[in-house]
Amino acid sequence: MRIHDLIHAERFFLSDGGLETYLIFDKGYELPCFSAAVLLDSEQGRRDLTEYYERFLDIARQSGRGFVLDAPTWRAGVSWAGPLGQPVSEVLQTNERAVRFVSEIRMRHEEDALPILVNGLIGPAGDAYAPDEILSSQDALLIHAPQIHALGRAGVDMISAMTLTHAGEAVGMVRAAAEIDVPIVIAFTLETDGRLPSGQPLADAIGEVDDATGNGPAYYMINCAHPDHFRDVVETGGAWTSRVGGIRSNASRMSHAELDEAVTLDDGDPGELGRLNAELMRFLPNLHVVGGCCGTDHRHVGCIAINERCRPAA
Template sequence: MTTYRNNLPQFDNSLMLTDSGLETTLIFHDGLDLPAFAAYPLMETPEGRETLTRYYRRHISIAADHGTGFVLEAPTWRASRDWGAQLGHSPEDLARINRAAIGFLSDLRGAAGSVRPMVISGNIGPRGDGYRPDSAMTAAEAERYHAEQIGWFAQTDVDMVTAVTLSTVAEGVGVIRAAKKVGLPVVVAYTVETDGHLPDGTPLGRAFEETDARTDCAAAYFMVNCAHPDHFRDALEAGSGWLKRIGGVRANASRLSHAELDEAEELDAGNPAELGRDYARLRRLLPNLKVLGGCCGTDHRHVEAIADCCAASHAE
């Protein structure tokens, strides 16, 4: 049974942590091979589910220690039709895995003890490479594509859906329209290059404004992910009313560009303490920033540093 679908706690005064760079943690720290950068196949084996359980519990314990809520993001970023086909999974396979992933998170929530509120989110990734908008869809094409995975989520106990690492407004608009049709709260996270623009050149603020204009402000809120705070801080400092629409950040630990990260053979984990201080500065710029987590190169150490810098000040 869904718990928060009609009343997301992100809209009250709850500070919510979320997890970090799932795929980079699994590859570089746990030594796993993730073809197509996909974590969802781990749902298919007991060993894989145990690996995911350890990962999520490390992060949930940080929320417990700091008295925050938590957003449980499903390991389904690549679990859509085109990516699944690359890994030999049929739509029927993907439907089963997406639903199982939400059930898996529901069990984790039930065993999480004192951590409340805890929101379950169906995680959606871009249809193509999030760093390259050269295969960009129209909004209608994006809606048709993402409606399939969103529809699978709608049949579960999921509270919301979150689409991350999107690089075009059209794809964000399509995701929002698909989620709205099945009554799911939806969040869209855009990624930016080192200049604070989306990979297709759209300034960050304009991306949020255009998305809202084309969807009647239907997104619950927006996020920024898969970029270091240095890459988008200037855009925030120059921003205006759209800053109020940013409810979450999942930043990279590294200051490298997307192209440089793609070519890197070693993980750039940055400095967790420094990243925590960066988030504290972001919270002073963003009045509605409530969901804090990490992206590429981050792990539980970064989330703990973020919580150290932000949870106490939020409670004051």
């Protein structure tokens, strides 16, 4: 299956939820640098990842949705090699191992009624909640190309750049993916005012990236923000909304600064989150992928999958 089929499918596809927050708060893992890729190094870790993904695959199957299966590589870029205490070569090998791992899961579960795309995740070179450094597009290209190329060699169907804080880094990522002709999705994170952490309005960021790359991204996503933080932005409308193809929202209404300091998980109301996502679909005509981010799990994605029947959590 190719991303073309996802974009033109009559039904939307699901993704998983907040993998890292689930592993930390529900499974008790200590993830260095918030990297879920470290679980690939142990048998127990691989079992927990498999169980996690399979629960979401069951939801997709039961609700008649397709599924975007993420390799756990969000924090497996070369800029994280030093903080993780690993050589760059080892980090890049981790990306290839992660793709093989989720590809095997796909082989066991994919069927005509459950189409699955393998998605390579990449994240920002710095803090995903606050841009400690604004990268130029050229610097971003040099930083992210090794990981993007490794994911491409491993055979991903697509790449998603998640929790991006500024447009320049996104431009470099898109250009790196174009070098190997792999479709890429750009997902910006938004603050409580609906703007990127850099302060740029979402519409302007999408326009900047499209102008610099010739509409290079397959589509854009919004992730790591509660629907209340950006509903007004998408409701206002504009031609740019046709470029938004995915939403992975947070369960919590807290700001990024508050989430960064939280010692307990705010998992919000799964039923409410399902209904809020359903409302957003009215303003985003080309929505293809819907799932969760921080604080969400199978309960939230289950409500999103059957959004027309969601009820408040008990």
